[in-house]
Amino acid sequence: MPAAAIPPLDMEIPYTAEARPDTGVYNAKIGLWLFLASEVMLFGALFSSYILLRVGSPEWPQGLLSVPIGALNTFVLIGSSITVVMSWLALKGNDFGKFKLYMGSTILLALLFISIKSFEYHDKFTHYFVKLKDGTELTGHIEGRPFNWSLAKLKASANAPREIAFHPDAPKQGEPVPDSTHQTLRLPVEQIAKLESFGPWRNTYLAIYFTLSGLHALHVVGGIVVMLYHWGAGHRLWRKSREQFTNRVEVTGLYWHFVELVWIFLFPVMYIL
Amino acid sequence: MSLKAFHVVFLISAIALCLGFGAWQVRVFLEDRGWLDLVLAAASLLGGVALIVYFRAMLRKLRDFSYL
Numbered sequence: 001m002p003a004a005a006i007p008p009l010d011m012e013i014p015y016t017a018e019a020r021p022d023t024g025v026y027n028a029k030i031g032l033w034l035f036l037a038s039e040v041m042l043f044g045a046l047f048s049s050y051i052l053l054r055v056g057s058p059e060w061p062q063g064l065l066s067v068p069i070g071a072l073n074t075f076v077l078i079g080s081s082i083t084v085v086m087s088w089l090a091l092k093g094n095d096f097g098k099f100k101l102y103m104g105s106t107i108l109l110a111l112l113f114i115s116i117k118s119f120e121y122h123d124k125f126t127h128y129f130v131k132l133k134d135g136t137e138l139t140g141h142i143e144g145r146p147f148n149w150s151l152a153k154l155k156a157s158a159n160a161p162r163e164i165a166f167h168p169d170a171p172k173q174g175e176p177v178p179d180s181t182h183q184t185l186r187l188p189v190e191q192i193a194k195l196e197s198f199g200p201w202r203n204t205y206l207a208i209y210f211t212l213s214g215l216h217a218l219h220v221v222g223g224i225v226v227m228l229y230h231w232g233a234g235h236r237l238w239r240k241s242r243e244q245f246t247n248r249v250e251v252t253g254l255y256w257h258f259v260e261l262v263w264i265f266l267f268p269v270m271y272i273l
Numbered sequence: 274m275s276l277k278a279f280h281v282v283f284l285i286s287a288i289a290l291c292l293g294f295g296a297w298q299v300r301v302f303l304e305d306r307g308w309l310d311l312v313l314a315a316a317s318l319l320g321g322v323a324l325i326v327y328f329r330a331m332l333r334k335l336r337d338f339s340y341l
Binding site: 024025029033067068071074075078081082085088089092250253254257258260261264267268272 | 274275276277279280282283284286287290291293294297309313316317320324327331334335338341
């Protein structure tokens with residue numbers, strides 16, 4: 001039996017720089033749009049789930065997320081869409097230095113987005129709902145801001161405290177101000193019937209929020225990895241084939257715009273409506 | 274669809290979001306009189322206007338680029 005022919009390592013992949021005659025565009029662009037079509041189905045299914053869950057829910061929590069922080073993240077992403085287009089235009093103008101500047105700015109803005117998102121997530125996991133055995137329900141923060149405590153964890157810990165210092169939330173606009181507001185309550189652990197953080201298990205709204213925003217954040221991280229690769233190792237391909245490298249940056253920009261467009265829908269749906 | 278075409282689609286969505294969010298924040302400010310709501314409203318509306326200016330400049334700059 002003859003040995004299988006091994007293709008040479010430096011074989012030329014067609015249509016990476018020039019347009020394919022039957023599609024009118026280079027191959028990476030077609031591939032990226034097929035990928036984005038599958039992404040539309042993924043996020044579309046999750047948004048549909050959100051609508052169905054919300055329509056079927058007798059009540060829907062409002063004001064659990066900080067609108068100013070969400071708005072800040074929106075501005076950050078809009079800014080990064082402009083810088084990613086500028087980086088592509090810099091390559092079209094044969095200016096690799098400017099490309100590095102704009103692509104670096106896009107990466108920094110993406111990292112800023114992830115940092116703000118992490119802060120938001122941390123805030124949810126240090127925010128607690130407490131139900132006492134007498135039926136009193138409270139929301140607020142435990143002193144020292146412990147991360148993701150539960151009653152079982154609290155009781156099982158080696159130095160289990162006999163009581164916790166609890167700072168109740170300030171009342172929302174229009175709600176009566178209870179006596180306990182602005183006070184630190186000392187809650188005996190044996191009086192606590194339920195203790196849970198505002199994680200995805202807290203209610204349906206937070207479950208769909210963490211699912212959608214977590215999946216979106218994963219996409220942002222994926223984008224950062226690809227852009228870092230272009231920013232770091234990009235100069236090698238730029239020296240070898242300028243057109244191919246410019247096309248790679250264009251498809252990266254297309255992916256990045258899709259991720260941002262998802263956020264443009266996610267922000268009003270999760271933070272405002 | 275090229276990056277230019279997707280950027281146009283994205284900018285139209287972003288402008289709509291900024292102006293819509295700004296108008297919503299103005300309504301919230303008129304109800305609650307919170308200074309942060311006013312800051313957010315102003316920032317969003319100004320951001321929307323800045324994006325419109327950028328959108329026009331971008332279209333002029335990219336007029337030789339294909340939408341495909």
